[in-house]
Structure formats: C-alpha cells, structure tokens
Amino acid sequence: xxxxxxxxxxxxxxxxxxxxxxxxxxxxxxxxxxxxxxxxxxxxxxxxxxxxxxxxxxxxxxxxxxxxxxxxxxxxxxxxxxxxxxxxxxxxxxxxxxxxxxxxxxxxxxxxxxxx
Numbered sequence: 431x432x433x434x435x436x437x438x439x440x441x442x443x444x445x446x447x448x449x450x451x452x453x454x455x456x457x458x459x460x461x462x463x464x465x466x467x468x469x470x471x472x473x474x475x476x477x478x479x480x481x482x483x484x485x486x487x488x489x490x491x492x493x494x495x496x497x498x499x500x501x502x503x504x505x506x507x508x509x510x511x512x513x514x515x516x517x518x519x520x521x522x523x524x525x526x527x528x529x530x531x532x533x534x535x536x537x538x539x540x541x542x543x544x545x546x
Contacts, residue, residue, distance in 0.1 A: 460529065499511075519544050
C-alpha cells in the first residue's frame with residue numbers, strides 16, 4: 431500500500447491550506463486515517479483522526495476548531511482543511527492508515543510553513 435500527501439506550501443498567518451492524502455494498494459475504507467505533524471526538533475504528534483467510515487473524528491487541542499479532517503472512501507482520499515493557520519503550525523504533515531490502532535502505512539510527508 432501507498433499514501434501520497436499533497437497540498438503543503440507557504441502561507442501567511444491567518445491563512446488556509448487544504449492537505450490531501452491519496453491512498454492506493456489497500457482497502458482504504460477498512461482503515462482509520464490520521465494526520466500527524468513533526469516540527470523541527472520536536473516529536474511527531476497526532477493532529478487529527480477519522481474512523482474508517484468517517485463517523486467519528488478527533489483533534490489535538492491545539493488545532494480544534496481550526497482544522498477539519500474528512501475522507502472520501504469512493505476516491506480513496508483523506509483531507510485536512512487547515513484554517514486560521516499560526517506560525518506554530520509549521521511542520522511536515524504526514525497521513526497514515528491504521529487498523530485497531532496499529533499503523534500500517536505512512537506517507538512521505540508534505541511541508542507546511544506559516545510565515546509572513
């Protein structure tokens with residue numbers, strides 16, 4: 431299986447970005463999906479997660495109310511809509527696919543930089 435992220439870039443504080451993660455090579459609709467991020471010198475942290483059917487989501491406290499995770503099982507895609515971005519959101523963002531909390535696939539990551 432493979433995950434490929436896209437949509438990262440440079441954005442000003444207060445701006446928005448939409449990250450996409452394309453899945454292939456596995457039964458996407460059977461996997462819970464998550465977005466993680468890793469800033470320089472920091473550990474990788476969970477940003478948002480969504481269950482396999484999309485019925486439940488959860489968010490890190492630092493992004494709640496600003497970020498929205500969604501998925502389209504017909505297209506094998508998961509998204510992260512990021513609004514009101516802050517400099518502290520700067521990181522490499524990764525998607526992953528898991529079953530019963532065991533992560534089976536990671537993407538290569540996409541850089542998000544929030545700076546004026």
